[in-house]
Amino acid sequence: MTDQSLNDPAALLRWYVDAGADECIGEVAVDRLKPVPPPAPAMALAPAPPISTQPAAVPAVSYGAHPADAATSVAELRAMVESFDGCGLKQFASKTVFADGNPSARVMFVGEAPGADEDRQGLPFVGVSGKLLDRMIESIGLTRAESAYITNVVFWRPPGNRAPTDEEIAICMPFVRRHIELVNPAVLVLVGGLSAKTLLSTPVGITRLRGRWHEFQSPGLAAPVPALPLFHPAYLLRSPQQKRLAWRDLLSIRERLDQSKA
Numbered sequence: 001m002t003d004q005s006l007n008d009p010a011a012l013l014r015w016y017v018d019a020g021a022d023e024c025i026g027e028v029a030v031d032r033l034k035p036v037p038p039p040a041p042a043m044a045l046a047p048a049p050p051i052s053t054q055p056a057a058v059p060a061v062s063y064g065a066h067p068a069d070a071a072t073s074v075a076e077l078r079a080m081v082e083s084f085d086g087c088g089l090k091q092f093a094s095k096t097v098f099a100d101g102n103p104s105a106r107v108m109f110v111g112e113a114p115g116a117d118e119d120r121q122g123l124p125f126v127g128v129s130g131k132l133l134d135r136m137i138e139s140i141g142l143t144r145a146e147s148a149y150i151t152n153v154v155f156w157r158p159p160g161n162r163a164p165t166d167e168e169i170a171i172c173m174p175f176v177r178r179h180i181e182l183v184n185p186a187v188l189v190l191v192g193g194l195s196a197k198t199l200l201s202t203p204v205g206i207t208r209l210r211g212r213w214h215e216f217q218s219p220g221l222a223a224p225v226p227a228l229p230l231f232h233p234a235y236l237l238r239s240p241q242q243k244r245l246a247w248r249d250l251l252s253i254r255e256r257l258d259q260s261k262a
């Protein structure tokens, strides 16, 4: 570099670029020749407590206790769920979808998760698959309003209708379990694979679970509730050839209800 180019800013810049300094990363030039300040004095540490020779106290952990267990009515449980902020799904949902139908009904349907229509109305199974579920319920002489009770394993719509995660299901489960205990139906219908797997605590898929009666047990129930997995109506809309099997399951529900009335 010549003395002349030092007075020519464009020539100076070209010289920098040629030397590899092609990027400006700060407003102020770094003075690398400045003396380094002495290191700060070390922080004074509090003296460590003496190591005890006594065994450490183990905090009491209460397994299974959950605020939902304190609900003594479906209305109380609904209020609890509506004011619960512990499930991340709630922040994306517009409404809590708790249940629909008659909580004194002898048959309780538990589906998977609310979709867009359910999220808008705050009611389970009101969209296209809900319309089919209504017809399935009516086909065995029941009605949604009087003789059926409907809920889901999660109370808020997962964004974009994705499946709820294991964690989201686990967070809702104590409420769902208490819900079933409080309704104590004669028959529990597990609508779809997710509901069946969750409430029967099994990894087995719906195709193998359906067609057989299982038992749902929970500490607040005097006796296990007979539970029948049923193909989800959304699946039946995609695979209408499976309606034949669903019809068999519906007849089995009717039969069980008739027997338990006697």
Ligand code: URA
Pocket: 111, 112, 113, 114, 115, 118, 123, 124, 125, 126, 127, 129, 130, 152, 192
């Ligand atoms: N599918 C479900 O499983 N539940 C609903 O509430 C709606 C669609």
